[in-house]
Amino acid sequence: MTRPVQSKTTTRTGLDYAVLNSVTLSSTEPVLVGQESSSTKSVGIQKLAGMFVKRLLTQSGSNTIEYTEGTQFPSLLGNVGGDVDALYVACKNAVDTVSEQLIFEQGSTASLTTDEQLASANIENFNYDESASTLEFSVNIFNREGEGATLQLPSIVIT
Numbered sequence: 001m002t003r004p005v006q007s008k009t010t011t012r013t014g015l016d017y018a019v020l021n022s023v024t025l026s027s028t029e030p031v032l033v034g035q036e037s038s039s040t041k042s043v044g045i046q047k048l049a050g051m052f053v054k055r056l057l058t059q060s061g062s063n064t065i066e067y068t069e070g071t072q073f074p075s076l077l078g079n080v081g082g083d084v085d086a087l088y089v090a091c092k093n094a095v096d097t098v099s100e101q102l103i104f105e106q107g108s109t110a111s112l113t114t115d116e117q118l119a120s121a122n123i124e125n126f127n128y129d130e131s132a133s134t135l136e137f138s139v140n141i142f143n144r145e146g147e148g149a150t151l152q153l154p155s156i157v158i159t
Helices: 044-057 073-080 084-106
Strands: 008-012 015-020 118-129 134-143 148-152
Touching: 044 073, 044 084, 044 118, 044 134, 044 148, 073 084, 084 118, 084 134
Parallel strands: 015 118
Antiparallel strands: 008 015, 118 134, 134 148
């Protein structure tokens, strides 16, 4: 993925985010985070990354078995339009919600190893392209073993 020079950078609560003129994707291949594994079963930081992304992109209340799982993030995107501050707050709230859910649940789940348990998560990069109405952001996650991974979410079109 290649990106042009940022046209405007603003600091919000200690995080730099940028409004870009354009974003050019040079590859459409999906990117998995963390370490590579020879098995098809995700373990360690990869398993944690999968759990995190699943929760982040699941609409709260849509899972009839675990109705508290997920966030309001999917439904908020269309409602905040191009307001960069509102987009950032929606992303941060979703990341915080997922973190709280996973940390709470791992206290009662003996099947997760410490490298599959979340210690912390925070937004790393936050980019909104006004001209194309697309949002990109990445999240750093860390497990209880101290390993980290960056989750790069694909471009999201904001309508």
